[in-house]
Amino acid sequence: MQTNGTSGIIKIIVIFFIFLWIVSIIRVAKDISHRTHNVFAQIMCILLVTLLSPLIGLPIYLILRPLHYHKDRIPRREAEALHLLNCYNCHTLNLKDNDYCSNCGEPLKLKCKKCWNKCCYSYSYCNECGSPNFDH
Ligand SMILES: [Zn+2]
Ligand SMILES: [Zn+2]
Numbered sequence: 001m002q003t004n005g006t007s008g009i010i011k012i013i014v015i016f017f018i019f020l021w022i023v024s025i026i027r028v029a030k031d032i033s034h035r036t037h038n039v040f041a042q043i044m045c046i047l048l049v050t051l052l053s054p055l056i057g058l059p060i061y062l063i064l065r066p067l068h069y070h071k072d073r074i075p076r077r078e079a080e081a082l083h084l085l086n087c088y089n090c091h092t093l094n095l096k097d098n099d100y101c102s103n104c105g106e107p108l109k110l111k112c113k114k115c116w117n118k119c120c121y122s123y124s125y126c127n128e129c130g131s132p133n134f135d136h
Helices: 002-035 039-064 076-081
Strands: 084-086 093-095 109-111 118-120
Touching: 002 039, 076 084
Parallel strands: none
Antiparallel strands: 084 093, 109 118
C-alpha cells in the first residue's frame, strides 16, 4: 500500500508538470507573438521553454524577451500629430487626407451637419465650426 500511494502521488505530480509544461508553451507562444513580429525569435523562445522545460526555460524567457509589446495601434493623439488616421473599422493607419480607408474602404471622415466640413471620424467636434452634431 505504501509504495502504491507514493507512485500515485508521483503520477499526479508528473501529470501536473506536463500540464504546466503545455500551458507554459501556449502562454509563451501567445506572449512572444505580441512582443515581436520576428518569426525566428518567436520559434527560439517557444523551443527554449519546450526543450528546457518551464522550470529552466521560463525564467530564461522572462529575462530575454522583448520588454514591450509591439504596437499595432498608435494612440489617437499620436496618430493625429503624425497626420495619420486610425481606421475605426480595421485600425489601419491612413493619411489624414484620405477620405476612405486604404485597407477596408470604410469612410474615415464624417460631414459636419452645420458647415458640411469633412471631419475625422474620431473628432467629437467639428474642427471648422465647433459644432458637436455628428452622426456617429
Ligand atoms: Zn479600414
Ligand atoms: Zn462644422
